[in-house]
Amino acid sequence: VEWAEPDFVHRVEQTGVPDDPLLPQQWHLPLISAEAGWEIETGSSEIRIAILDSGVDLTHPDLVEKKVDPRDTENLDDDPTPDASEAHGTACAGLASATVYIAYGVAGVCRGCAIIPVRIFSGTGFGRAGAESDGILWALDRGASVISNSWGPSQATPISFSLDLAITEAALSGRDGLGAIVVFAAGNSARAIADFELAAHPMVVSIGASGRNDLRELFSNFGPSLGLLAPAGAVTTDSQGRQGYTDGDYMSGFGGTSASAPVAAGVIGLILSADPQLTRGQVVSALMESADPIGVEAYVDGRNDFYGAGRLNALRALTRVVDGELCVPSVEACDNGRDDDCDLLVDDDDPSCAPGRGELCGADPNRCQAGHVCLSEGPGSTR
Numbered sequence: 437v438e439w440a441e442p443d444f445v446h447r448v449e450q451t452g453v454p455d456d457p458l459l460p461q462q463w464h465l466p467l468i469s470a471e472a473g474w475e476i477e478t479g480s481s482e483i484r485i486a487i488l489d490s491g492v493d494l495t496h497p498d499l500v501e502k503k504v505d506p507r508d509t510e511n512l513d514d515d516p517t518p519d520a521s522e523a524h525g526t527a528c529a530g531l532a533s534a535t536v537y538i539a540y541g542v543a544g545v546c547r548g549c550a551i552i553p554v555r556i557f558s559g560t561g562f563g564r565a566g567a568e569s570d571g572i573l574w575a576l577d578r579g580a581s582v583i584s585n586s587w588g589p590s591q592a593t594p595i596s597f598s599l600d601l602a603i604t605e606a607a608l609s610g611r612d613g614l615g616a617i618v619v620f621a622a623g624n625s626a627r628a629i630a631d632f633e634l635a636a637h638p639m640v641v642s643i644g645a646s647g648r649n650d651l652r653e654l655f656s657n658f659g660p661s662l663g664l665l666a667p668a669g670a671v672t673t674d675s676q677g678r679q680g681y682t683d684g685d686y687m688s689g690f691g692g693t694s695a696s697a698p699v700a701a702g703v704i705g706l707i708l709s710a711d712p713q714l715t716r717g718q719v720v721s722a723l724m725e726s727a728d729p730i731g732v733e734a735y736v737d738g739r740n741d742f743y744g745a746g747r748l749n750a751l752r753a754l755t756r757v758v759d760g761e762l763c764v765p766s767v768e769a770c771d772n773g774r775d776d777d778c779d780l781l782v783d784d785d786d787p788s789c790a791p792g793r794g795e796l797c798g799a800d801p802n803r804c805q806a807g808h809v810c811l812s813e814g815p816g817s818t819r
Contacts, residue, residue: 456534458542458686463648464531464667464699469751470545473706476754479548480709485532485701486575486583488568489525490561491518492553493675496526496685498534498541499551505578508555509570510563522559523673523680527690528586529553530673532698533705542672542686545702545750548709552580557587569602576606576616581708584701585634586621586694592630595637607639607716615716617708619643619701621693622657628741629659636661638781641720645696646747650730656693662744663720664727666696666703703750710757717778721763726752 508516534544554571557563610616622635622644629635635642644656645668674680674687727746729735739745763778770789775782
């Protein structure tokens with residue numbers, strides 16, 4: 437007898453390409469090299485992606501096993517089921533983390549990640565403003581690693597104090613101090629992102645949309661605050677039956693930066709599944725530095741205002757993580773123009789250099805900046 441061993445019954449992880457029938461129609465996955473990236477990492481259920489939106493169909497077969505700690509911060513209960521004919525949040529959840537190997541449906545980018553579904557507004561788009569910050573804090577308290585937001589005012593609108601503080605809290609203290617990654621859709625108005633709105637918040641990664649032709653979608657907002665682009669995936673989950681956009685359980689007409697944000701959130705989930713101890717800055721750096729520089733516009737210092745750092749690439753981002761090609765934090769030097777401590781904030785914008793900056797006006801002494809709460813400077817102040 438050369439060898440003998442017990443023939444245990446055990447569970448193995450399925451890798452490779454899923455067999456979900458709608459997978460061939462999910463054109464966004466090849467563009468970000470998702471299938472090749474899945475050979476490195478498919479996602480861990482320990483990594484939770486919060487979907488803050490109009491609610492999620494909790495019984496959808498592609499999502500039912502993914503949900504943890506659901507919440508409706510608009511109605512203040514634990515049932516984030518969307519209104520009839522409203523499937524925006526369900527579509528976003530499917531792009532981020534739909535189940536695979538179930539002989540039907542679609543594949544999510546981080547197919548192994550869990551989802552925290554949070555309903556923050558109704559199907560009409562109206563909702564209690566405080567529900568937004570409450571939703572972020574709910575996700576933060578329930579261990580969200582990524583907080584995906586495919587919503588925002590149609591016009592450039594200043595960030596409320598409560599929402600600013602919730603985003604900052606999540607980015608700085610989430611994941612036991614490593615920092616949660618807050619993702620926002622850049623918007624679909626074909627305009628420049630104002631420096632005081634959500635997509636420009638210094639603790640937010642703003643995601644623009646690229647199309648099937650691997651170029652920027654013309655409707656996608658742009659500007660110095662744009663982080664990068666992700667494909668605006670069209671084929672995804674729909675609320676079941678006649679409760680969603682279609683009469684079926686899946687749809688082929690989703691899109692916009694609303695679709696791009698959860699695609700990016702899914703890739704972030706893969707990165708954190710590969711190494712859960714990465715800081716927020718290391719994750720975002722890996723995302724940016726691995727992006728593909730598509731388009732005809734020149735990239736200066738690794739970016740331009742229309743494409744940000746480029747188009748998302750899951751395989752290249754994961755390769756950087758497993759190969760250890762990441763920013764290594766050191767003490768922030770406050771006068772060298774570099775991000776030494778890997779938190780994506782440089783010199784005077786870094787709280788370690790200006791500890792009170794998060795509670796004061798921003799760089800422009802004449803008006804507040806996004807992400808910085810203004811306080812009165814007392815009688816006689818001209819600022």
